[in-house]
Amino acid sequence: MWEMWNNIVVYFENNMDAYFIMLQQHINISIRVLVIAMLIGIPTAILCVVFKHLQKWMIGTFQVLRIIPSLAVLVLSIRFLGIGMGPAVIALAFLAIPPILMNTVAGLEEVPFFMLETAKGMGMTSLQVWIKVRLPLAFPLILAGIKTAMIEIVASATIAALIGAGGLGQIIFQGLSVRRTELLLIGGISVALVSLTAVFLLDMLDRFFQRYKYVQ
16 A cells, blocks of 8 residues: 555656646546537527427437447547547537537426516517526526536546547556556546536536525
């Protein structure tokens, strides 16, 4: 146990700069993937709610993508997009869209019909109803989908190291190749901490937008 701890200390003493570069790469990949997934998932969900006939096949298509293993998506992306951060971001975005899409659809459809009618009765336009009523009331479920997507993104971004995208996955795969447990611990714990930090920040965002819930 003490030997492993000493090896971890020695690793950080000798590789601190490289570690922070890999950490930065991992965070960079995760943020880019999340932004792309939100830009595709949320508008697509709105289309599914507005045009009901599109909902079944749109959700079905993205659900099929969700069950495909992350590694398989990344391997396929090499053939069409090459290697590096760009292809990894695009490939991982397809895996992150489904939870955002499905939660957004569920949140928008759960808004009580009488509230929409009341808003229209007050003279709001359809756009105002969406912006001031429907989207704010659906926000908790939308954010829940974003949290789920973020956890999946941070974990899947580890595999992106296999196609030259960098990130903390490099430490894990190095540990596997040379059979060094301390490297597996450093990489695994680092990924877990990034994931927990992302969820914490999203929780703070939720508290900010719904602070009325926490007023005693």
